[in-house]
Structures are given as C-alpha cells and as structure tokens.
Amino acid sequence: MSDRDTRHKHAMQRLKAHVDEKVAGATEQRGLLLVFTGNGKGKTTAAWGTVTRALGYGYRVGVVQFIKGLWECGERERLAQDPNLEVAIMATGFTWDTQNREADTQACREVWAEAARMLADPEVYLVVLDELTYMLKFGYLDIETVKRAIERRPSEQTVIVTGRNAHRELVAMADTITEMQEVRHAFNDGLQARRGIDY
Amino acid sequence: MSDRDTRHKHAMQRLKAHVDEKVAGATEQRGLLLVFTGNGKGKTTAAWGTVTRALGYGYRVGVVQFIKGLWECGERERLAQDPNLEVAIMATGFTWDTQNREADTQACREVWAEAARMLADPEVYLVVLDELTYMLKFGYLDIETVKRAIERRPSEQTVIVTGRNAHRELVAMADTITEMQEVRHAFNDGLQARRGIDY
Numbered sequence: 001m002s003d004r005d006t007r008h009k010h011a012m013q014r015l016k017a018h019v020d021e022k023v024a025g026a027t028e029q030r031g032l033l034l035v036f037t038g039n040g041k042g043k044t045t046a047a048w049g050t051v052t053r054a055l056g057y058g059y060r061v062g063v064v065q066f067i068k069g070l071w072e073c074g075e076r077e078r079l080a081q082d083p084n085l086e087v088a089i090m091a092t093g094f095t096w097d098t099q100n101r102e103a104d105t106q107a108c109r110e111v112w113a114e115a116a117r118m119l120a121d122p123e124v125y126l127v128v129l130d131e132l133t134y135m136l137k138f139g140y141l142d143i144e145t146v147k148r149a150i151e152r153r154p155s156e157q158t159v160i161v162t163g164r165n166a167h168r169e170l171v172a173m174a175d176t177i178t179e180m181q182e183v184r185h186a187f188n189d190g191l192q193a194r195r196g197i198d199y
Numbered sequence: 200m201s202d203r204d205t206r207h208k209h210a211m212q213r214l215k216a217h218v219d220e221k222v223a224g225a226t227e228q229r230g231l232l233l234v235f236t237g238n239g240k241g242k243t244t245a246a247w248g249t250v251t252r253a254l255g256y257g258y259r260v261g262v263v264q265f266i267k268g269l270w271e272c273g274e275r276e277r278l279a280q281d282p283n284l285e286v287a288i289m290a291t292g293f294t295w296d297t298q299n300r301e302a303d304t305q306a307c308r309e310v311w312a313e314a315a316r317m318l319a320d321p322e323v324y325l326v327v328l329d330e331l332t333y334m335l336k337f338g339y340l341d342i343e344t345v346k347r348a349i350e351r352r353p354s355e356q357t358v359i360v361t362g363r364n365a366h367r368e369l370v371a372m373a374d375t376i377t378e379m380q381e382v383r384h385a386f387n388d389g390l391q392a393r394r395g396i397d398y
Contacts (some may be wrong), residue, residue: 008300008337016298026391034396036241040377041233042248046241049248049274054395056273074255075248079277099215101207125395138207158396175385178239183376191374192225196253196324197233197357 031125031157032175033150037133037166040182041198047128047160048075055082059125062118063087064111066163067131074196088114101138108140115149122154133163133170143169230324230356231374232349236332236365239381240397246327246359247274254281258324261317262286263310265362266330273395287313300337307339314348321353332362332369342368 034050036043047063052075054061061084065073079085090111092104112135118127135141147169150159161170171177193199233249235242246262251274253260260283264272278284289310291303311334317326334340346368349358360369370376392398 005300009298012298022386026386026389028388028390029393030390032385032390032393032396034240038380040379041375042235042241042245042377042379045248045252046245046379047248048251049241049244049246050396052247052251052277053244053273053398056275056277057395059395074252076255078251078255099208099211101204158393171382174383175388175390176240177382178241179380179382180239180241181237181378181380183370183378184373186231186374187221187225189227189374190225191227191229191231193222194228194231194357196256196258197231197249199252 030155031153031159033170033173034158034160035166035170035174035177036160036162036180037164037171037177038179038181039164040180041185042180043162043164044130046178046180047130047162050126050160051075051085051128052079054126055079055084058084060084060123061086061126061128062115062121062124063128063130064115064118064132065089065130066108066111066135073199086118088118104138105140108135112141112145119149119153119157119159122156124154124157126158126160127153128160129162130160131163132161133166136167136170137165143167146170147173229354230352230358232369232372233357233359234365234369234373234376235359235361235379236363236370236376237378237380238363239379240384241379242361242363243329245377245379246329246361249325249359250274250284250327251278253325254278254283257283259283259322260285260325260327261314261320261323262327262329263314263317263331264288264329265307265310265334272398285317287317303337304339307334311340311344318348318352318356318358321355323353323356325357325359326352327359328361330362331360332365335366335369336364342366345369346372 036046051061076087088111090107092107118124136143235245250260287310289306291306317323335342
C-alpha cells in the first residue's frame with residue numbers, strides 16, 4: 001500500500017470513529033420540526049424532496065402551500081396521483097399581486113384550517129407548511145395559534161416550515177434549522193426562471 | 200379601507216414593482232449550473248425536489264449518486280418506476296466505511312463514466328451529481344475532467360452539484376449557488392436520523 005493510500009485509510013478510520021460516535025449518541029426517536037429559511041434557492045425544493053422521500057416509504061404526507069398556490073408546480077403534478085399525498089393550496093396567489101390584506105387574511109385562515117387538521121392527525125407522518133413564515137410576517141396568522149398547533153401535534157409527526165425570516169419563536173422550537181443562503185442567483189444575472197427547475 | 204389595509208396595499212404595490220422589474224430583466228434562457236453546498240441539511244434533498252419537479256413536466260432526468268449509494272433512499276424508491284428517470288450509483292457506500300482509496304477511486308471512475316454520458320446527452324434535461332464535491336476533495340476525480348464535461352454539456356441541460364466544500368472552480372462556473380448553513384441539527388441533540396425524513 002502506498003503512503004498516500006495509508007494516509008487515506010487512517011484519515012477514513014478517524015472519520016468513521018467520529019461518525020460512529022455521533023450515531024451512537026443519537027438515541028431519541030420522535031417527529032421533528034425542521035425549518036428551511038434564508039434568502040437562497042432550495043427551501044421549498046428541499047421540502048418537496050422530503051415529501052418525495054416520505055412517500056417513497058408509503059407514509060402519509062400533507063402539504064399546505066401558502067402564497068405560491070397558483071403557480072405551476074412540477075412536483076405537485078408529479079406526485080398528485082399518490083393516494084398518500086394531500087395538498088391544500090391558498091388559492092389567492094402572490095400577496096403582492098392581490099394587494100388586498102383582507103382577502104389574503106381570509107384565504108390564509110381557510111387554508112390554515114386544513115393545516116390544523118393535518119397537524120392533529122396521527123396518521124399524517126409529515127406536514128409541510130410551505131411559505132408559512134410570510135403569513136406570520138404579514139399578520140395573516142398569529143404565532144400563538146401556529147405554535148400551539150405544532151406543539152400539540154402527534155409525537156411521531158414531522159413538520160417542515162419554509163420561508164424567509166422565520167419567526168424567532170419558530171426558530172426557538174425547531175429541532176433542525178437550515179439557513180439557505182444565496183451566494184449567487186442566476187435570476188440576478190438576467191437568466192429566466194426555468195420550467196422544471198425553478199418551478 | 201383601514202389605515203393598516205392601505206399601508207399593506209402600498210407595500211405590496213412596491214413589492215410587485217420590484218418583482219416585475221426583476222422578471223423583465225431576466226431575458227436569457229438556457230440550462231443552469233446549480234451548486235447546493237454548505238454544512239446544513241437540505242442539499243441532496245433540494246436536488247431530489249428538483250428531480251421530482253422536472254419529472255412532473257415529463258423531462259428526462261439523470262441522477263448520479265456518489266458516496267451515499269448504498270443507503271436506503273425513499274425518493275429513489277418513490278420515483279424509480281418513472282421511465283424518464285435514470286439513476287447511477289457508486290456502489291461502494293461511504294468512503295469512511297470502505298477505507299480503501301484505490302477501490303473507491305475505481306468505483307468513482309466507473310460511475311463518473313455514466314455521468315459523462317448523461318452530460319453529453321441532449322435528451323437529458325437535468326443531471327444531478329449528488330455528493331460530487333467529495334470526489335474532487337478526495338482526489339478520486341480531477342477538476343479538469345469535471346469542468347470540461349459540464350462546460351461542453353448541451354445548452355438546454357441543467358446540472359446540479361451537491362456536497363460540502365464545493366471546489367472553487369465549480370463555484371466560479373455556477374449560475375446559482377446556495378450555501379445550506381447548519382443553524383441547528385437534531386442529530387447533534389441526540390435525535391436519531393428518521394426514516395422518510397432524513398433518508
């Protein structure tokens with residue numbers, strides 16, 4: 001074995017010991033609260049990736065789409081036939097298109113009722129609250145209502161919240177938080193949003 | 200209309216003007232190079248979310264899984280029947296388990312040949328090179344080979360590269376880069392990786 005190969009083997013042994021130690025230290029099993037936030041691309045996309053993953057094992061999944069509901073959505077189309085997936089959509093579209101606080105608030109509360117039902121259902125393994133953060137920011141929903149529903153959910157249920165500027169109380173509750181930071185975005189360089197990639 | 204509603208309307212009008220301006224400024228249409236990097240959860244997940252999205256429109260997709268190939272993978276299971284999806288797997292598993300540089304290099308080059316074929320195929324709309332960054336870091340592949348294959352790909356093809364510590368030359372080439380930063384990870388608080396959520 002060459003020196004380089006030997007060094008590689010030793011480095012990998014140290015890495016394996018580190019990984020094994022971490023795995024052995026993780027003993028608690030329950031549903032998680034994940035928050036995907038930050039200004040970069042990938043928050044909603046990672047949520048849909050997780051939906052696909054959970055459906056792959058036959059788990060029941062609920063997705064609630066705040067804001068982007070009227071957009072074309074390739075992943076929704078792809079998975080729509082799955083009997084284990086339920087999608088609830090806030091049907092007003094972007095809040096900067098409607099420009100109507102009262103109508104948006106009403107639409108938000110209607111779709112939140114669907115979310116609350118999913119969050120109370122022990123048969124639902126994963127609930128995605130996509131773009132929920134904006135509902136709190138705009139005051140369409142209050143944080144106490146949201147917190148209570150998430151706290152009281154069945155212990156095996158995982159919840160994913162996506163959106164920029166996650167409310168500090170949601171962040172405080174979360175088990176895992178990833179900040180998707182924009183290092184560069186093609187859109188800012190004049191490249192169009194791409195079908196099947198960006199939406 | 201109340202004062203609050205009026206203020207909201209004006210804020211949304213400004214936001215809409217900003218969004219419209221950005222959309223109007225984005226005029227170029229071509230395949231993109233996206234890099235999902237950083238130490239947080241969501242890189243591979245966002246890649247699979249994009250795969251689901253592209254398949255939703257009937258596009259052909261190729262996924263090459265470096266490193267994690269032997270893991271159970273819910274999203275692969277979920278989408279495996281899709282005739283538009285091809286998955287190539289580096290079949291040695293985690294490099295810290297094999298601890299064998301020579302065997303890993305060989306396995307990596309074999310699966311890279313599949314990647315190179317996809318990157319040359321104009322019928323493939325999206326190619327995911329999952330965990331490619333580690334192959335470059337460990338020296339299993341050289342950056343020039345990878346750069347050339349990505350640069351010469353068909354102009355309509357989008358490529359997603361995932362993994363920590365993306366090579367600076369890949370970063371320099373990328374159209375969109377998101378750094379998934381770990382703010383908190385449940386695993387570090389003793390919570391087990393969860394089936395259908397983490398894998």
